[in-house]
Amino acid sequence: MAAGDANSKPIQIAVTGGKGGTGKTTVALNLSLLFSRDFKTLILDYDVENPNALILSGIEQDKITFSRKVYQFIPVFKGDKCVRCGACVNACNSNALLLPREGPPTLFENLCEGCRACKLVCPTDAIEDGRKLIGEMHRVPLTDSLELLYAEIVPGFEKSGYMAMHLRRLEKTVSREGFEILVVDTAPGAHCDVLRALMGRNMALLVTEPTPFGEHDLRLIIDLVKLIGLESYIVINRSNIGDTSRIYNIADESGIEVIGEIPFDEEVFKSHVHSKPMVLHYPDSSFTRALTEIYGKLKKIIGDRLK
Amino acid sequence: MKIAVPSTPPGGLKALVDPRVGRCQVFTIVEVENGKIKDVKVVQNTAAYAFGGAGIQAVQLLINHGVNVIIGGNIGPNAYMAMQQAGIQFIGGVMNITVEEAVKLYLEGKLRPTGMPPWGPGPGMGRGMGRGYGRWGRQF
Incomplete structure (x- = not known):
């Protein structure tokens, strides 16, 4: 595969879906574990409010190899230079x-x-750079061929x-280290942070569930991926507990293919309770079988693209 | 002394007190001398449709008009801090009466100044903005 060349860009697959709790992180983490069997893979957790791919992976925080604090500019006023002109207040x-x-x-x-803007308009140069801490970014190896950035x-x-x-900037640097596949886990919703995570990816998996909530939020995220022209596939999680025909109707209306169904599987709960990823610890479960099938289809789509 | 009262349009002494400070349409600014109303003017609240920080921008407007006291319904923690910075007294919990009645009650000493909003200022307080009616209870 051409993606193996050191200079080529990795294939980037986003996992999103609009609704919370549909299994985005579960799918993203397990999918990246499957990819990592064949490719050097990087998983990115863009749910910056509640990053939990690491928790799900069962890897402890002491395995973090790199951390960087992120700061935001805030103005600091030098009282002796300020002439109280109000330009900064108007510019803000x-x-x-x-x-x-x-x-x-x-x-x-x-x-x-x-x-x-305040600093730019200040006529007397009375504003110095201050900073406030807004968060932290981390890098953790999960297996020999899979790393997590969150x-x-x-x-x-x-x-x-x-x-x-900020995470996107770090991703740009890290992904140059010969990664072949990027799996991007997004936050729920269809807002700025989700958009920032989705822009410029090769494809997106829209993980949904056959409930009215799932349907509603699926429509929202479809609007978003269409807006940015992102090739997408629908994954129906917990497919055997609701009426999937309604999801298929949405798929037909929007022209977005359903790439696979994942049945409800109690072992997923065990996987979460013990932080043991499905594909590693429950290889024979219906979840793992369904996801492996989806993985096969994705690999084929990617392979066809690179020929 | 200048008293600002957030008012329903078109403002003036007969207008009702608007419970919102940052996002009211107009302020009625009443100038008082020796316990008597000397002058009344109506100022458009340019902050009414601000994306965020409306309370702060509204307080700035009132600072620029030389206001000493604000009588109204509710404010958020940011607006409260802004008033403190500017040395403006805030009288909260006033609604459903006219501007004139509110000013008279204040001059008769029947309204008490209001303390800090219950959830107080500090990092991350932004989520409180513009919500929470009746934090202190009604005065009138």
Whole structure:
């Protein structure tokens, strides 16, 4: 496969789906374990608010080989240089600055988005670079041929898309280390952080479930992948507990193929309770068999593309 | 002394007090001298449709108008901090009465100043913005 060449770009497969709890991370982690049998694989957890691919993998945090704290710019005012002109307050689109009756402006840190507009417009150069911690990024080897990259924001920080942007930059550097496959696990929803994780990927798996919630959120995520022109395939998880025909109707309407069904499997609970990935510890389970089938189809799609 | 009251449009002494401070349509600014109303003017709240930080921007507007007291229903923690920074007194929990009635009650000493919003300022307080009616209970 051409992806094996050191200089070629890895194939990037995103796992998303809109609704929370449909099994995105379970599918992403187990799929990446399957890929790692044949390829050097990197899994990325873009659910920066609740990254739990590591927990699911059963690997302890002390195996983390690399961590980097992420900071955001905040303005620091030099009182002696400030002439109280109010230019920064007017420039602040987030309304994070207040010019009180005396002294330099006051910053409302939680509203600041770090755009630096205040610093750019300040006529007297009274603003210095400050920073606030917004989260941390980590790198962990899961097996010999599979590594995990994930980020976690500090609780209360609202701009998860900003963190996703930082993780994307780190991903760019790390993925050059000869990785052939990138499996990208996204957060639920169809917002900035999900969009940042999806842009520019080769394909996306839309993991859903046959419930009204699953249907509703599947429609949302389909709108999103169509908007950005991302080739997608639907995966129906817990396929034997609801009416899959409604998901197939959505698939027909949108022209997005259902690549596979994964039946409800109690062993998935055991896998979660003991943090033992399905494909490693429950190889004969119906989940693993169904996912292996999906893996085969994906490999064929990728192989055909590279011919 | 200048008292600002968030008001329903078109504002003025006969308008009702708008319980929202940051996102009210207009402020009625009442100038008081020797316990008597001396002047009344209505100011458009340019912060009403701000994406975020409306409370702070509204307080900035009132600072620029030289306001000393704000009488209204509710504010968020950011707006409260902004008022503290500017030395503006906040009288909360006032609603369903006219601006004139509110100002009179204040001048008669029947309204008490309001303390910090219950969940207080600090990192991550942004989620409280613009929610939470009746944090302190109604005064009038």
